[in-house]
Amino acid sequence: MAKKGLVSILVVMGMILPVFCFSSCGVLRAYSSGYFDYFDTYSSFTVYASSKEEFNSFAEIFESEAEKYHKLLNIYEKYDGLVNLASLNDQAAGEKVEVSRELMDFLLEAKKIEETTHGYTNIAFGAVTSLWHEARESSEEEKYLPNDNELNEAAKHTDISCLVLDTDNLTVRFTDCDMKLDGGAIGKGYAADRIAEALSDAGYHSFLISLGGNVVSRGHKGETERKKTDEPWLSGIEDPTAYFEHTKDISLALPKSVDITDMSLVTSGSYQRYFELDGKIYHHIISPDSLYPENNFLSVSVIGSSSTLCDGFSTALFSMDLSDGKELVESTVGVEAIWITVGGEIIFSEGFESYTVS
Amino acid sequence: MKKMNMRSASHRVAVYGIMTAVAMVFGYIEHLLPLPIGIYGIKAGLANIVPLTILELFGAFPAAVINLVRIVLSGILFGNTVSIAYSLAGGALSLVVMMLIRRIRGITATGVGIVGGVAHNIGQLIIAVFLTDEIRIAFYLPVLIIAGAIAGLLVGVIASMTLQNKNIKKISNI
Amino acid sequence: MGMKKNNEGKKKIIGRTDILILVSLVAVSVVALVLFGIMFNARGKTVVVTVDGEEYATLSLDEDTVLEVKTERGYNLVVVEDGKVYVKESDCPDKICVKSGEATELKTVVCLPHRLTVSINNK
Numbered sequence: 001m002a003k004k005g006l007v008s009i010l011v012v013m014g015m016i017l018p019v020f021c022f023s024s025c026g027v028l029r030a031y032s033s034g035y036f037d038y039f040d041t042y043s044s045f046t047v048y049a050s051s052k053e054e055f056n057s058f059a060e061i062f063e064s065e066a067e068k069y070h071k072l073l074n075i076y077e078k079y080d081g082l083v084n085l086a087s088l089n090d091q092a093a094g095e096k097v098e099v100s101r102e103l104m105d106f107l108l109e110a111k112k113i114e115e116t117t118h119g120y121t122n123i124a125f126g127a128v129t130s131l132w133h134e135a136r137e138s139s140e141e142e143k144y145l146p147n148d149n150e151l152n153e154a155a156k157h158t159d160i161s162c163l164v165l166d167t168d169n170l171t172v173r174f175t176d177c178d179m180k181l182d183g184g185a186i187g188k189g190y191a192a193d194r195i196a197e198a199l200s201d202a203g204y205h206s207f208l209i210s211l212g213g214n215v216v217s218r219g220h221k222g223e224t225e226r227k228k229t230d231e232p233w234l235s236g237i238e239d240p241t242a243y244f245e246h247t248k249d250i251s252l253a254l255p256k257s258v259d260i261t262d263m264s265l266v267t268s269g270s271y272q273r274y275f276e277l278d279g280k281i282y283h284h285i286i287s288p289d290s291l292y293p294e295n296n297f298l299s300v301s302v303i304g305s306s307s308t309l310c311d312g313f314s315t316a317l318f319s320m321d322l323s324d325g326k327e328l329v330e331s332t333v334g335v336e337a338i339w340i341t342v343g344g345e346i347i348f349s350e351g352f353e354s355y356t357v358s
Numbered sequence: 359m360k361k362m363n364m365r366s367a368s369h370r371v372a373v374y375g376i377m378t379a380v381a382m383v384f385g386y387i388e389h390l391l392p393l394p395i396g397i398y399g400i401k402a403g404l405a406n407i408v409p410l411t412i413l414e415l416f417g418a419f420p421a422a423v424i425n426l427v428r429i430v431l432s433g434i435l436f437g438n439t440v441s442i443a444y445s446l447a448g449g450a451l452s453l454v455v456m457m458l459i460r461r462i463r464g465i466t467a468t469g470v471g472i473v474g475g476v477a478h479n480i481g482q483l484i485i486a487v488f489l490t491d492e493i494r495i496a497f498y499l500p501v502l503i504i505a506g507a508i509a510g511l512l513v514g515v516i517a518s519m520t521l522q523n524k525n526i527k528k529i530s531n532i
Numbered sequence: 533m534g535m536k537k538n539n540e541g542k543k544k545i546i547g548r549t550d551i552l553i554l555v556s557l558v559a560v561s562v563v564a565l566v567l568f569g570i571m572f573n574a575r576g577k578t579v580v581v582t583v584d585g586e587e588y589a590t591l592s593l594d595e596d597t598v599l600e601v602k603t604e605r606g607y608n609l610v611v612v613e614d615g616k617v618y619v620k621e622s623d624c625p626d627k628i629c630v631k632s633g634e635a636t637e638l639k640t641v642v643c644l645p646h647r648l649t650v651s652i653n654n655k
Binding site for chain 2: 545549550558561568
Binding site: 033034035036041042044140234235236238239242243257271 | 582584585625628631632633636638639640642644647649
């Protein structure tokens with residue numbers, strides 16, 4: 001009888017041990033992390049993983065891709081041994097500079113965006129944007145507006161066809177020595193697309209990444225290769241009226257949230273980067289028409305499957321007239337937009353409301 | 359009904375086999391029951407009827423083996439790796455506790471079933487904490503104790519009634 | 533076996549001991565529930581404040597709190613009031629964190645120059 005009792009205990013133990021082997025295939029849960037090191041803004045992600053190890057691998061991939069493009073698309077800093085946009089601005093005037101496949105791909109994409117947005121989003125606009133950047137960064141007491149003559153002169157050096165790309169030999173040359181590249185209008189979108197790609201390639205099915213509010217999601221929440229779910233990734237539309245004295249009292253009826261599952265949502269807003277002078281607001285999105293920031297809108301948000309395209313569009317739409325902007329959006333497949341005017345009016349493109357959640 | 363001789367191994371195997379199959383049916387019913395609780399994979403513990411009955415009739419060893427076999431087979435057929443883990447933990451703790459509790463004076467199969475049900479859920483909760491890496495799940499303990507007690511009550515009463523059935527007594531030579 | 537038998541030698545289906553066990557188990561869990569409830573205002577929503585990517589503080593949305601965050605980069609005042617959380621004051625130059633208003637499950641409030649974030653966690 002005692003032997004039977006002993007065997008029973010052993011059998012019971014045998015039932016408990018396998019359980020610890022199963023500890024490795026854990027339950028799916030959401031992990032998040034945030035960073036201040038990339039693109040001069042706050043970036044974050046949320047990923048569904050079944051263990052801390054999976055989360056750590058995800059974070060590693062995110063960090064290395066984000067850092068890669070942060071350095072590659074930087075126009076203010078150069079890095080030893082790396083040819084980035086800043087180095088091109090220094091060296092490519094008249095001379096052929098060798099670039100990596102990644103940088104070439106970016107420049108090719110940027111050229112396409114310039115065409116699609118009819119020149120409103122143009123990475124060759126750096127000569128003009130740098131004048132505004134300096135004005136914005138000047139100290140509070142010495143705020144000034146860029147000189148009109150300087151702006152007009154700089155505008156003569158913004159022709160993107162002066163950016164010569166040799167895709168076979170991977171070289172870049174500026175045929176205009178005073179041209180400067182500024183990737184700010186599409187940089188975050190492009191990086192977000194590349195980061196999402198790397199993460200999907202590594203096998204992650206359910207995640208949301210955000211680079212300074214430039215949001216990309218993949219899969220439904222909690223989805224894995226085996227198990228499909230239908231819980232959507234949601235993003236909110238920020239209320240821009242809260243940021244300015246002259247709009248604070250406007251009450252906006254914004255949609256509660258937007259379903260961005262497998263999509264990207266990018267917002268350009270005057271409230272993100274601006275300075276005030278003599279009671280007027282000067283934000284960071286400069287129109288190629290007026291060479292000044294346009295003040296038709298408080299914000300424009302664009303949803304689509306390519307974050308690069310959405311980023312490019314949101315910048316362009318900000319400077320365009322509402323009617324021209326609507327035409328551009330309606331004529332582009334898979335892209336929808338929402339405009340918030342300075343008067344507090346909300347305008348949707350035809351298909352935008354199919355994404356909203358009340 | 360012809361009297362069966364439980365000393366015969368073939369008779370024992372036949373009876374255990376049937377019991378295992380019955381346990382798997384209960385296991386399937388368990389699998390169909392929707393969980394009112396937010397933890398994915400946790401089971402109700404109704405299948406405990408068979409281990410409890412076997413425990414009373416034939417002892418701890420057969421009960422343990424049948425339990426293990428039915429959990430693994432059920433898990434392969436209609437569970438997933440996570441639910442197997444939960445069932446193993448719940449089944450193991452429940453069986454051990456039931457073996458010990460039976461010795462209390464005045465307790466019937468019903469009482470053993472109640473405690474077994476509670477132990478079953480506690481076992482699952484412990485594993486859930488390990489798997490999800492989150493101690494906060496332990497807050498479900500009160501709810502799981504009550505649910506386990508209720509399920510265990512049902513299990514215990516059914517087992518109790520079964521044990522008093524004349525035919526069962528013939529099968530087990532009691 | 534300590535199983536109870538009545539006069540005819542038959543076993544009872546349910547006895548006093550069983551009921552005693554059932555009642556005490558239920559009583560214990562009710563007490564535990566109440567205790568947990570008092571300890572952890574468990575509505576589940578918490579506020580997470582991070583500085584430089586690291587968790588700095590966790591607050592409950594149910595408890596009105598005032599949290600001063602003083603780092604070498606600057607000062608922010610995080611307030612939980614009436615189930616809402618926002619940055620009330622900051623000595624950063626643009627005060628975007630203050631203008632951002634309430635943090636929600638969809639919106640994290642960020643003070644870029646101070647590397648501070650305030651977000652809502654719903655578990």
